[in-house]
Amino acid sequence: MADKSAKRNVSLVLQCEWGSCTHVSSRMEDFCTHVSEHLRQHQHEAREEAVDCEDEYCCHWLGCGFFTPDRTDFVRHVYFHCYHTKLKQFGLQALQSQPDLNPCQLDTQTRNIIPELQDGFICLWDQCESSYDNPEWYYRHVDTHGLSAEYEVAGKENRVLLCGWKEHRFQCSHCSKRFATERLLRDHMRNHVNHYKCPLCDMTCPLPSSLRSHIRFRHSDERPFKCQHCEYSCKNLVDLRRHQDTHSKMPAFCCEYEECTFTARSMSSIKAHHRKFHEGDCEPRYKCHVCEKCFTRGNNLTVHLRKKHQFKWPSGHPRFRYKEHDDGFLRLQLVRYESVELTEQLMKEREKQGAPMDTTTTCLVLSPGGSMESDEGVYDRTVVEKDCALLS
Template sequence: MAGKGVKRSSCLLLLQCEWDSCSYVCSRMEELCSHVSDHLRVQQLANGEEHVTCEDEFCCLWQDCGFFSLDSPAELARHVYFHCYHTKLKQMGLQALQNQPDLSPCQLDTQSRNMIPELQDCFVCMWEQCEASFDNAEWYYRHVDAHGLSAEYEMAGKENRVLMCTWKDCDCSCKSRCKLREHLRSHTQEKVVSCPNCGGMFSNNTKFYDHLRRQTSLDQHRFQCTHCSKRFATERLLRDHMRNHVNHYKCPLCDMTCPLPSTLRTHIRFRHSDERPFKCEHCDYSCKNLVDLRKHLDTHSKLPAYCCEYEDCSFTARSLCSVKAHYRKVHEGDSAPRYKCHVCEKCFTRGNNLTVHLRKKHQFKWPSGHPRFRYKEHDDGFLRLQLVRYESVELTEQLMKEREKQGATLDEASTCLVLNQGGSTGAEGTDIERTGLQKDYRYLPQ
């Protein structure tokens, strides 16, 4: 598969079923999906015979998944067939990695390798006069791709011929069939490769390779973000990262602004929703995501989950962060102050101590929706309060209009919306700007 192409691999795929303890392996998606449908049929018959009525009636038994449906066996089927599709993408990722011997494999935790996204009711083709629906993602993507393959050229002017996308509310035209098929993936959100280690899905090989390059050793990361000091292996990765600092969306319930719709949805779920769908089977604990539930489940284990890897050290803990903190403090001697107040230069060993200092000593505060202060590492190695947030020109204009409607002046709006020192506009407060970005996000180098 090329970096941004849509070629299908000609190499043999080893597609393994991971339903419960099944070890079935095949080479074609038709075979894998047919095999998995037998598992679904057997489970449905078993549930019918036992008259199961608990919430686990439609439970996915795919390894390391844990999904269950409260609605219907059809929802479970869509989910499990997506595991089949995901299995194929991981194989494609493995083959892509074998073709790049200079790249190191993914080093992330394998715990999420079979985590797949939440799916809509069904996959619906919105090509003109089609509206076919599918429960199987593989068949859906093949169906849409067939529209791209069979589209007919239309005249655009006297000499040019183009292929029109007739997807609902789309008027895009493409000069080649390859470009049209690639464009259709922007409608279907189809991914073409997945990391075989952590399960992350990507729309092309280039983004998959970027995923791996981000994990290279820090001494190879020569490009540094001026906003948060993170380092990257290539200049393009740095540009992509810097776009994430520009906010485009405002929460309708508080003052929080976010760079992406997905970030905004996550913010609303965690800050404004009381729903806690992930429940512990051992106690009354419940939480908002699977990661927190897994961390909690470690507390029920009699054995510590993590051990210090330092030679002759017997320290153990139930969380990875505790082991890392122990290692820094005991084995690396990391007890020197790293946080510094930008107002009075007082130093602290922990970020939360600096937070308390800023709130009590200097009366700093953050607006509703912002959960904490953020700190930025400076050239001298100290972390200081991050004073600037970036918003696109469009969002800035929207925020200004909202402030004007509320009776605030433009001067107030430009200095007091993110962090302020008790509402002060004195020397210590004016460097806290919300509208510090005077360049639109679109003008970043492409």
């Protein structure tokens, strides 16, 4: 703890890399405040320009390229860049203070690629469920629990600290994520329940932003992002940036392994190259839930399911989704959840059209307290569980 406190007081050179910004801060508090202004301005511009597609929230941090339709995920991602900038400063200071260490061997082109953040930063200390979007404030908060941890007597003169961190006892049956409390599980399950239906097709979505993204990409011909070098235009900023790389004579990305000369114009190609040639990830991870046949790519399993077993995509949904199981294999996701209100709306529409509803499985039972209980977990509102892939 003392070491962490000392690091907070060390003078830092925190360089903002949002777009062309050159701001530098020496304190994390000032740096996070500065970056929050970029977030505020970016969200304001997104609303003004009505860019409601997948690039609605696109990270402008140098060399990143992350995008998401979810505002919360976007804010959490950008603040992690702040925290990552501080970690890189600590690493640089360690290298400078120990000249005998070898220099960093990582490719500078990938230095701002940060990990995917699956969940929010939630404190699991006993009797505490505080949550944060910024990891800096989250880790400082957890520090306070450690500093105030209770002692337990272990003998006449010995004392031991008691850890109050709770296990992830509640597991989501839909995506297998674990949570410390039932309330956190219920909050998470809201993201799996579809409440919104596309007015132009049968697609259903859990969030308004997802629905806007679907409409723009599936039902609109508008291509507002135009290339300055040719007549190419596209629907999102990420695709435009990928296209602009084709006008460059130099490859955008190089393999970080010293003896490897592989180059590519996209980060996804580099990652695929790493998995295939440097990480030994050639083992098949996709498995058919019907005949147990395995595939190395999800697209190959999709073709197998459609041709061999005559599966078809659910109405309005453009593709199959795959879920990782306990054995490490990815299998077809067979269940989706829709609110009862939305299901009733769909049934009325299909009755008017004289068409049958999609195959419906179990309608979960509403408990007296207003929550849904089943063998798979507890939900805070009534939902209908439906097949996500249908046999023709």
